[in-house]
Amino acid sequence: MSDVSSRSPRYLERGSGEYKKANLALFAAGFATFSSMYSVQPLMPLFSDAFGVSAAVSSLSLSVTTGVLAFTLFTAGLMSGAIDRKKIMMGSLIASALLSLVAAAAPGWNSLLVARALEGFALGGVPALAIAYLSEEIKPADLGTATGLYIAGTAIGGMGGRVIAGFVADIAGWRVAMATLGAIGLLAAVVFIVLLPNSRNFIAQKGLSVREHAGPVAAHVRHRALPWVFFCGFTFMGAFVSIYNYIAYRLAEPPFSLGQGAIGAVFAIYIFGVFTSALAGRVADRVGRPPVLLAGVLLMAAGLAVMWPDSIITVVIGIGLVTIGFFAGHSTASGWVGLLAEHGKGHAAGLYLLGYYLGSSLIGALGGLFWAHSAWAGVTAMVTVVLVAALAATLRLAGWQRRVNAG
Numbered sequence: 001m002s003d004v005s006s007r008s009p010r011y012l013e014r015g016s017g018e019y020k021k022a023n024l025a026l027f028a029a030g031f032a033t034f035s036s037m038y039s040v041q042p043l044m045p046l047f048s049d050a051f052g053v054s055a056a057v058s059s060l061s062l063s064v065t066t067g068v069l070a071f072t073l074f075t076a077g078l079m080s081g082a083i084d085r086k087k088i089m090m091g092s093l094i095a096s097a098l099l100s101l102v103a104a105a106a107p108g109w110n111s112l113l114v115a116r117a118l119e120g121f122a123l124g125g126v127p128a129l130a131i132a133y134l135s136e137e138i139k140p141a142d143l144g145t146a147t148g149l150y151i152a153g154t155a156i157g158g159m160g161g162r163v164i165a166g167f168v169a170d171i172a173g174w175r176v177a178m179a180t181l182g183a184i185g186l187l188a189a190v191v192f193i194v195l196l197p198n199s200r201n202f203i204a205q206k207g208l209s210v211r212e213h214a215g216p217v218a219a220h221v222r223h224r225a226l227p228w229v230f231f232c233g234f235t236f237m238g239a240f241v242s243i244y245n246y247i248a249y250r251l252a253e254p255p256f257s258l259g260q261g262a263i264g265a266v267f268a269i270y271i272f273g274v275f276t277s278a279l280a281g282r283v284a285d286r287v288g289r290p291p292v293l294l295a296g297v298l299l300m301a302a303g304l305a306v307m308w309p310d311s312i313i314t315v316v317i318g319i320g321l322v323t324i325g326f327f328a329g330h331s332t333a334s335g336w337v338g339l340l341a342e343h344g345k346g347h348a349a350g351l352y353l354l355g356y357y358l359g360s361s362l363i364g365a366l367g368g369l370f371w372a373h374s375a376w377a378g379v380t381a382m383v384t385v386v387l388v389a390a391l392a393a394t395l396r397l398a399g400w401q402r403r404v405n406a407g
Contacts, residue, residue, distance in 0.1 A: 166264015
């Protein structure tokens with residue numbers, strides 16, 4: 001092991017065949033993971049009708065998944081020190097696809113939630129370890145672009161899951177829609193297994209104790225910048241999921257009265273995240289992370305304001321601005337974690353995504369209470385407060401970066 005650990009890292013460089021395979025494999029993994037996770041958003045009004053539950057309860061079909069996922073991510077990060085990243089991500093993809101098929105056949109609301117919670121557990125491997133894999137295997141100068149491409153895969157998956165589920169549900173019902181996403185997930189798993197290069201720079205650590213795990217975690221928590229990056233993930237994701245959860249209900253009601261296929265088509269605006277992620281990564285590599293994070297917060301706030309009038313045109317434009325801002329912020333923050341964490345990158349990625357998905361679960365579920373009380377006005381007020389918190393964290397990081405550059 002000493003010979004391996006003393007070797008200089010053998011990075012995958014932009015333009016090489018292995019670099020392209022790694023990006024395509026992780027793109028497929030991101031697509032499968034996020035298409036399955038978010039396919040339920042356009043189906044939530046159908047769940048309310050089929051099972052007789054409120055919007056807040058229906059939103060649990062996503063919140064239980066991301067809530068369990070949040071804690072699974074950290075466990076996956078701990079396991080990554082002893083088990084090859086590719087094996088964990090491979091098992092994650094196969095299990096989550098099969099659980100999508102189980103959820104599609106659920107006989108009742110509680111059994112559907114159980115299947116979705118188990119799916120949250122299965123999904124943990126890919127988002128926790130994909131960024132750690134990239135941080136270890138990709139040349140640092142190319143990391144922003146590679147991270148952006150992976151996030152782009154998650155964006156296409158998030159869009160594809162929503163759009164496909166909406167259109168299929170209109171034709172054949174929500175059960176067939178969920179089963180379709182499960183089948184797509186199995187296909188993506190095959191692509192991932194065939195293409196992803198084995199780790200070159202990962203060194204398995206055997207017999208790690210709780211104390212040895214606690215060291216890297218404590219170091220990341222004490223870091224002057226990392227906790228604020230984690231908080232940015234929490235607030236960005238919480239605001240984003242809340243908007244996407246309850247806009248489906250707003251569009252299903254007068255004056256819009258859209259069907260699930262049309263709502264799914266509106267979610268196609270998510271495609272802007274694909275281009276934003278790759279572009280944000282490159283811009284952040286050149287100008288620094290804080291300016292891109294700030295732009296992301298401001299774009300999300302502008303989009304929320306534009307969505308206020310009861311016009312489908314302004315709603316679509318607003319969703320587009322929110323989506324661009326979110327992916328600019330998330331792509332930048334997640335890539336920054338790998339650079340700030342000199343050691344224990346898997347732990348750092350797990351902590352970031354723990355906060356990220358807790359934002360989805362906690363803030364997303366809280367949005368249901370605001371919807372029940374004041375409909376879209378309530379959701380708007382809540383998201384505004386969340387974005388103000390995100391802005392405060394971003395300004396704190398900008399000040400830290402200025403001090404580091406000056407010193």
